[in-house]
Amino acid sequence: MDRQQEFVLRTVEERDVRFVRLWFTDVLGMLKSVAIAPAELESAFEEGIGFDGSAIEGLTRVYEADMIARPDPTTFSLLPWRGETQGTARMFCEILTPDGVPSLADSRNVLKRAMDKASEKGFTFYTHPEVEFYLFEQPVEGGRLVPIDHGGYFDHVARPAGHDFRRQVITMLESMGISVEFSHHEAGPGQNEIDLRYADALNTADNLMTFRTVVKEVALEQGVFASFMPKPLADQPGSGMHTHFSLFEGDRNAFYEPGAQYELSKTGRQFIAGLLHHAAEITAVTNQYVNSYKRLWGGAEAPSYVCWGHNNRSALVRVPMYKPGKSNSSRIEYRAIDTAANPYLAYALTLAAGLKGIEEGYELPEATEDDVWSLTDAERRALGIKPLPQNLDSALNIMESSELVAETLGEHVFEYFLKNKRAEWDEYRSQVTPYEIKRLLQVL
16 A cells, blocks of 8 residues: 555544545546445555446446446545535546456546656646636526626626635635636626636646536535536627646746747647647537537637637637746647536647647647637638637537547547437437527418
């Protein structure tokens, strides 16, 4: 037993922890959990906990259902909403086959494989997400969604509900060792943003799964309703998860080059070129629901077109420069990912796309500083600016032919994801919507 496992066992005993929740994530990014008693913890570290993988979305097939969840002791944390005494802790798990091999269907393992590939090239992949979400009054069946306030971007609204909500979420996150950098009211009524501090991509993805859970728990406690739906209100901005990326070689930021344009190195430029080149292929994963495309094509600075620019918030990739001359601040921002994405798969694919740009020496096109939304189709074509997929069906068709996505996700996750999302699209397009009834019923 290693020292971290010993620390967990000692803490569980000293803090009178009564339940330990083992967390893992299915292919669609939904959190799964099984609780064990402290007496079972040592065995869980050594042998894992067996479960029926065929009951979990995309994890395995019925005839090979036995799977093992083995907790990662480095992810141990107490759950603050479960109380100070006789509490509950959690750990994320590795999903293994019965012979102890990492499961190819484990989305956390997909990201670990991508990060291992980066590590072989000497890189560590760091991410910094800006997470947006809406707060509503408790919804009534058949009723409209009512935001908890009518504030806008950076507003200090008179009603304190949003401030209290963010404060409680941040307090819980920080008690779990998750650092928060900023928080504020976003552009939509009842819309909020909380930005997590830089961490390596695996820790960030774990933190995002925890973040979603904390937000939902605080919402329940405060009697409001929190949603990470990409576009819950048709006439208001959608909720994105703009993420800042950087690659480090040891302590050196590989994206930084003093004196270069925007202080962006050749490596950084090639990474952006890789993201742009493969953006359409990875969009089905970074924006995995039919509703995601209501955000991407709903205006409000949503990144609908494949281009990059410096401080251009209509571009897919932005190069911020808040601290000129400070090497560690050089980074890029990818703006397509929405808050409903599976963070493990989204970060695995964005990393793979960027690394491909470095490996193949992709050339970065000219930056776009115009408001891309204000250009005509002819102007965009003249500039070589292509659109992202306009709906889930188009995104899936492009993904299906992508060698990069298939290789990064692995055959099992790749095929399951396509199958599940095809079913979602088929179900969606068969619906008769209220818009159609209102627009056509009386006139046809």
